[in-house]
Amino acid sequence: MRIARRFTAAALAACALAGCMTVESGVPPRVDRLESLKVGLSTPSDILQALGEPRGKGMSRMTPDLPARDIWVYEHMSSDGKAANLRILMVFLHEGRYDGHFWFGSNLAIVQGSGGR
Amino acid sequence: MGSIKGWIFVLIACTLPGCGPAKVSTGAFRDTQSIESRLQRGISTADDVRRLLGDPNGHGELLLSVLDGPRQVWYYEDVEVDQTAPVRMGSSLGQANTIYLGLRQQILLVFLHGGRYDGFMWSSNSTAATGWIR
Numbered sequence: 001m002r003i004a005r006r007f008t009a010a011a012l013a014a015c016a017l018a019g020c021m022t023v024e025s026g027v028p029p030r031v032d033r034l035e036s037l038k039v040g041l042s043t044p045s046d047i048l049q050a051l052g053e054p055r056g057k058g059m060s061r062m063t064p065d066l067p068a069r070d071i072w073v074y075e076h077m078s079s080d081g082k083a084a085n086l087r088i089l090m091v092f093l094h095e096g097r098y099d100g101h102f103w104f105g106s107n108l109a110i111v112q113g114s115g116g117r
Numbered sequence: 118m119g120s121i122k123g124w125i126f127v128l129i130a131c132t133l134p135g136c137g138p139a140k141v142s143t144g145a146f147r148d149t150q151s152i153e154s155r156l157q158r159g160i161s162t163a164d165d166v167r168r169l170l171g172d173p174n175g176h177g178e179l180l181l182s183v184l185d186g187p188r189q190v191w192y193y194e195d196v197e198v199d200q201t202a203p204v205r206m207g208s209s210l211g212q213a214n215t216i217y218l219g220l221r222q223q224i225l226l227v228f229l230h231g232g233r234y235d236g237f238m239w240s241s242n243s244t245a246a247t248g249w250i251r
């Protein structure tokens with residue numbers, strides 16, 4: 001049983017490397033839904049409703065005179081063994097309200113994503 | 118014995134076409150100083166950026182309340198799987214065979230505002246990469 005499991009794991013890894021399957025991490029961020037969010041007005045509940053649960057959280061202070069902002073991070077990576085597609089969305093929150101966003105990604109990821117601009 | 122079969126399978130698979138080091142790249146862009154010297158903020162156009170760096174292989178958007186409008190983002194990536202190796206890892210779930218992937222990755226984001234160059238952000242996970250620090 002243990003040997004069979006090892007063989008299966010090795011076969012799957014080899015298959016991924018050979019390009020016969022796609023390895024994915026995360027869910028494509030729904031950047032098409034950012035338009036529903038209003039700077040200074042939308043709440044964390046609104047963000048959850050529009051974008052779902054983030055994969056991670058963080059904080060940024062871009063310049064000394066700007067207050068720190070909370071960041072919610074959404075990311076998606078996929079690879080077929082030949083190419084990697086990355087897409088990252090960061091949502092900024094200031095005093096518990098939506099304050100903006102920052103997203104970028106490869107064109108293929110955008111095409112394959114769930115409705116990017 | 119089964120484990121040996123597994124590694125043989127990996128080795129065979131790695132000799133197949135398409136299993137070489139995976140690479141996605143718009144080319145190296147280590148010389149960030151040339152971006153600063155050849156592109157002028159608020160003056161250089163999107164075409165100037167394209168002439169210097171080529172076509173981006175992605176895009177995005179930056180919007181922040183303190184900015185005077187959204188920034189268009191052009192995404193350049195230089196990603197390469199430069200090392201693969203089988204490793205055996207122990208975990209709370211037991212032992213598992215894992216393929217280690219060494220990934221060299223550079224990302225350059227160029228910001229445009231109103232069709233003009235507005236700045237850039239560059240990062241690399243390679244210790245050999247050298248950015249230009251003012």
